[in-house]
Amino acid sequence: MDTLQNLRARLLPALRRVKPAVRRNLTRLHPLAPDRQAALYVHWPYCEKRCSYCNFNKYISQNIDQPKMRDCLIQEARTLIQLSQVQRITSVFFGGGTPSMASPLTIGDILDTISQCAHLAEGTEITLEANPTSADASRLAEFKRAGVNRLSIGVQSLNDADLKLLGRNHKALEALRTLEEAKRLFPGHTSIDLIFGLPGQTVTSWVQSLQKLLPLCDDHVSLYQLTLERGTSLFTQVHQGYLAMPDMDAVAEMYDCARHILQDTGFHQYEISNFARNGAFSAHNLSYWQGSQYIGLGPGAHGRFVPWGDAKIQQEARIQTLEPDVWMKEVLAFGHGTRKRTALSELDRLEEVLMLGLRMDVGISHQHWLRFSPTFSLWDVFGESEEVKELKEQDLLFLDNRGLRCSWKGLAVLDTLLLTLLSQLQQAWAERENRSKGT
Known part of the structure; x- marks a missing residue:
């Protein structure tokens, strides 16, 4: 759920100036509407490597127990859908981490379980985040057969030096090959993520990169300003003086230029970071921004839904246990790995x-x-x-x-x-x- 994470990162520094009661409430970023339908988010926590800018809940493992992770995601889906008593799932989003590392069979089994527990209409948006190194042509085709009908590709940049700086393990050529194959398999339903405001980046280099990419992309683009997160290697390099960030005026100009370039290319800015043409809006992300309830599955996932079995609670925020092995133990013991529940006023x-x-x-x-x-x-x-x-x-x-x-x-x-x-x-x-x- 990158958009919400980026919102949190941008707002928190300024919120230190707001009175504590306000700040405490503002850090809750996931909305809820009490009805019998919900979006569903599935978190795959594993990555091949940790990017230098990333502080999301992800883990590097050479020995992923795919069958156990699949079984636990299936069990948690059954438990939480039953607890929420939703009758219809409006969208499914596989995020991470790197969910394209998951077996397509795992993705298919999770979707089968969801459709058994609630109505999942044909054509419902089912998005999978993919990295170029874990999404070759044959694998993308398998994800499509498993039920995925929309891809979100972490391109991030078309500059190999920038990709290396970000700790990405793909190069620009690999990203373009993945994008081309995704467009062939999911025409009109392929999104790309791009990051701007990188160390050493100029307005000119950013504009040139964007102009190079737009003729090759599909109908959805997400732009994210780089945020330095404590605990990441990029944060350390910048604060120790090894790397210099562009000044805020330059970053603001990058964003403004991108908005105008995208508009001139036929894209409509329907949200701060998201642009679409030909009606290719992200239904799943719109559900967050519109305050619809949603269920979060997997380690560290967030959710907002009404637990219908508890008459005392009308609105509830839920956070699943972060660490995958601990989360799996809890799912096997209790049917779900919810670590924190907060009733919302x-x-x-x-x-x-x-x-x-x-x-x-x-x-x-x-x-x-x-x-x-x-x-x-x-x-x-x-x-x-x-x-x-x-x-x-x-x-x-x-x-x-x-x-x-x-x-x-x-x-x-x-x-x-x-x-x-x-x-x-x-x-x-x-x-x-x-x-x-x-x-």
Whole structure:
């Protein structure tokens, strides 16, 4: 779930300036809507090697017990789908880690189990993240036969020096070969990931790389600004002075140039980091941004769903045990490896709806907001705010009969806008609570 991880990385430094109660709530990044359908995320925790920038929950292992991992993912799928009592799975996303390292038979067996436990309609979006080194032509064809109908390829860069810097174990030529084969097998349903803001990268080199790639890509592109994560080798190299990051003005210009180049090439920016043409939006990621509930399977996976067997809980965030061997022991013992459960308040949910919904170009409609808070409208929260009025006057934000959304200019600075909007939400909520108590 790269988009959510990147959002967390960008916001956390700024959130240190927000009062603790707000900061605590903002770090919960996965939304939920209480209904009988859900998206489903499957985490494959293994990689061939750890990239220099990555701090995701992944493990390097030469002796992966594929049958045991498959059996545990199947068991956890059965348990959590039954616990949620969802009747329909709206999308499936195999992420990681490197799920293209999994056996296609494993992927097929997991999908068969899901379809036995809930309705998985024909044509439902089923995405698999793939790295070029673990996704040759024959393997991609096997994944397609197993039920995968959309690929997300970690291209990251077409510059071999940049790929080496990032710790990737593929070269640009391998990425292009994988992309070409993926387009043949999954036409219109192949996405690529690209990273910008790399050490030593210039606006010119970034633009040249993007212009070279776009004529070769399919109908979906995801752009991510490099974030230095503590504990990674890239973080260490930069902070010890061995590598120099581009300044923030240059990084902002890279993003702005990319947006215009993609727009000129026929792509529509439907979310901060995601661009699509010919209607090739990611249904799975849209479910996150729209606040739909989802089930997370596998080590370290996050989920948001209503546990229907517990009448005391209406909304719940779940995190699965991180370490694969420990997670498998828990699944074998209890049917699932959930390590942490957190009941969410109405305010928690509204913060998530605001933070994730504004990532989309369409923003948050009044009807959508009222699904989560029927008696506390967008007008109630933001209608009289002087800060919001100022953002509107600066052409960064719209609040009108359609709802609340960012302008084209506002999307580029959403992290800054959110600090104001979330503070306003907290203030309006506190005033509402005080009125209800008569104070």
